[in-house]
Amino acid sequence: MTVREKIALFPHSPGVYRYYDSDGNIIYVGKAKDLHKRVAQYFVPRERLTRKTAIMVGKIADAQYSVVDSEADALLLENNLIKQYKPKYNILLKDSKTYPWICVTNETFPRVFLTRRVDRKAGRYFGPYSNVMHARALMDLFSELYPLRSCRLNINSEAILRHKFRPCLDYHIGKCKGACVGGISVEEYNADIEEICSILKGRTAGIISHYKSLMAAAAENLEFEAADFYKKRLTGLQKHYSKSIISGAGGVDMDVFSLEIDTADAYGNFLRLREGSIVQSLNLNLKLGIEEPMETVLTALICAVQEKTGSLSPEVIVPLLPDTEFEGVKFHIPSRGDKLALLELSAKNAREMRLNALRQKEHTDPDEFSRSVLEELRQALGMSVLPEHIECFDNSNIQGTNPVGACVVFRGAKPSKKDYRHFIIKTVVGANDYATMKEVVNRRYSRMLAEAPDDLPQLIVIDGGKGQLGCAYEALYELGLTDKLTVVALAERLEEVIRVGDPYPLFLDRNSQALKLLQHLRDEAHRFGITHHRNRRSKAQIDSALRHIPGIGPKTEEKLLLHFGSLKRISQASEESIALITGESLAKRIKKFIFAERIEK
Secondary structure, eight states: OOHHHHHTTOOSSOEEEEEEOTTSOEEEEEEESSHHHHHHTTSSOGGGSOHHHHHHHHTOOEEEEEEOSSHHHHHHHHHHHHHHHOOTTSOEEOOOTTSOEEEEEOSSSOOEEEESOOOTTTEEEEOOOSOHHHHHHHHHHHHHHOOOOOOOOOOOHHHHHTTOOOOOHHHHTTSOOOGGGTSSOHHHHHHHHHHHHHHHTTOOHHHHHHHHHHHHHHHHTTOHHHHHHHHHHHHHHHHHHTTTBOTTOTTOOEEEEEEEEOSSEEEEEEEEEETTEEEEEEEEEEEOSSOOOHHHHHHHHHHHHHHHHOSOOSEEEOSSOOSSOOTTOEEEOOOSHHHHHHHHHHHHHHHHHHHHHHHHHHHHOHHHHHHHHHHHHHHHHTOSSOOOEEEEEEEEEETTEEEEEEEEEEETTEEOGGGOEEEEOOSOOSSOHHHHHHHHHHHHHHHHHHHOGGGOOSEEEEESOHHHHHHHHHHHHHTTOTTTSEEEEEETTTTEEEETTOSSOBOOOTTOHHHHHHHHHHHHHHHHHHHHHHHHHHHHHHIIIIITSTTOOHHHHHHHHHHHSSHHHHHHSOHHHHHHHHOHHHHHHHHHHHHHHHHHO
C-alpha cells in the first residue's frame, strides 16, 4: 500500500501523525484536530508547497497515526514524541541549559544560590532568567535584607548540640545569624526563606503591606530598632520592584508571548507579570525544520515555556491565537492600552534577540547570514525564488549634460564589482530620466539575452519612483522578460518599496536586513554612477577647451596639462612659454582660440 493510499484511510479524529523515511526513521511528528484533513494538506501538487515542506514530503516513505480523545492529549503526545525521537523537520527548542536559575535547597536551614544546573531533588528552582543581571540583582537584594547562610555545612540539631561548627566571618559582621551554632531557630530562618520564595514568585504586594503595618506598630510602641529593621526591608523591596512595575497593569497576573520568525529559526520572548511587576523574562530560540504556520510555532513556544516554568497564568497576551487550546487559559490579542504596550515590549525583546543572532551569524557564518538575508528579502517581496542575483540601476546627469546610466550587480547578497556596467546615453536628448532608464534597461538585457541568457537576475532594483519603475518595466515587457524576473523601485525619501501594479508602497522594517540590502544596492549604484558622471564631465570640460583646437590631439593635450598643471594656467601662460611645448604656429592657434572663447563668454 502506498503512502497516499494509507493517508486516505486516516480517520476524521484528533490525534498525532508520524512520517517515516525509507530507513524507518521518524522525520516529522504532527498533531491535528482532524487527522484525515491535516495529513491530506501535505499531499497536494508540489508547486503549492513551500520549498522545505516539498523536500520533506519527497522523503516520506510511510505514515502512521495515533488517535487520542482531545486536542490537549494530542499536544501532549506530540511533545513527548518530539522529545523522544527529535525528528529532523520538527520545531526543536535549541539548548538553553546556560540560563541561570535561583535554587532554594531542601535542607533544614536552606541555602539560596544562583546556578545553571537544575536538580529538582535538591530543592525548589525559580527561573530560568535569560537576563543574568536580573537574577544577580535579586541575589543582592536577598543578601542585603536577609541574614542567610552562604556555607555548605550539613547543619542539623545534632551538629548544633555537639558544637560541631564554629561561626564564620559572615556571622561576626552581621550577614548571618549563625544557624550553625544555634543563633537562629529553624522556624525563624524558614520564615525568611518562605518570604524569599514569595518574592521570587512575584508576590511582593502582600509582603510590602505586611512590613508597613509592622513598622507602624513598632513605631507606635516606641520599638525604634524593630521599626528601623522593618523599614530597611520595606525600602529594599520597594526600591527593587519600583524598576519593574508596569504603569496601568492593574496589579494583575498575566503572561505575555511574542514571536519573530526567520528563515530556519523562530525567536520568542516570554514575560511573566505578578501583581503588575515583571518578575520573569525569557528568550527562547526554536529551530524550524520546515515552514510551519505561525500559530503552530507559537504553540511550540508556549509548550516550551510551560515545561520550563510550570503552569501558565489564567490570562495570556499573544500577537495571534495558537492552534491549540490550553486548559484554564484565556488568550487575549490586545488592540490598544497597557496590554498592547506589554505585547510591544515583549516583541521588542524578540526582535533584539533575532538581530543579535543575525549579527553573530554574520561574523561566524557569513554564507548562512547572506542566505538568511536573501530569504527575508524573498518573503518581503513575495518572490517564488531566492534572489541570488540582483541588479540595481541609477541615472546621473546635471541639467541634461553628460547623462550616464549605472548598473551594479550583487551575487549572494555581496557586490560583484567585475560585473558592474556603466552606459553612455545615446538616444535621449536633455534631462529625461524616464527615457534614460528605459534605454539603459533595454540595452543591458538585450545584450544579456544575446550573450548570456542563463545569467538573468532574479531581482532588479530601480533607484527612483513609479515613473522610473514604469519605464524599466516597459523595457522588460518589450524584451519578454516580465514573467522571468521581479522588478521593484526603492524611493529614497521614505525608503518605500514600489511594486509594479501595486497602488500602495511596501514599507519594510527599518531594522530589517532586507531593507539594508536594498539600501546597499541603491547607494552602490548611486556611487558608481556619480563617479562615472564626474569623470565624463571633467573630460568634457578639457575636450571643449583643447581638443576642439585643430592640431591638438591626446598627446599634445597631455604634455600641456603635465607642464602647466591646469587649463586655467594654460590660458594665463604667454605664447612663448606655450611654444616651448607645442611650437610657434600651434601656440598662436591656442592663444587665438582662448581669446575667441573669452569674447564669446
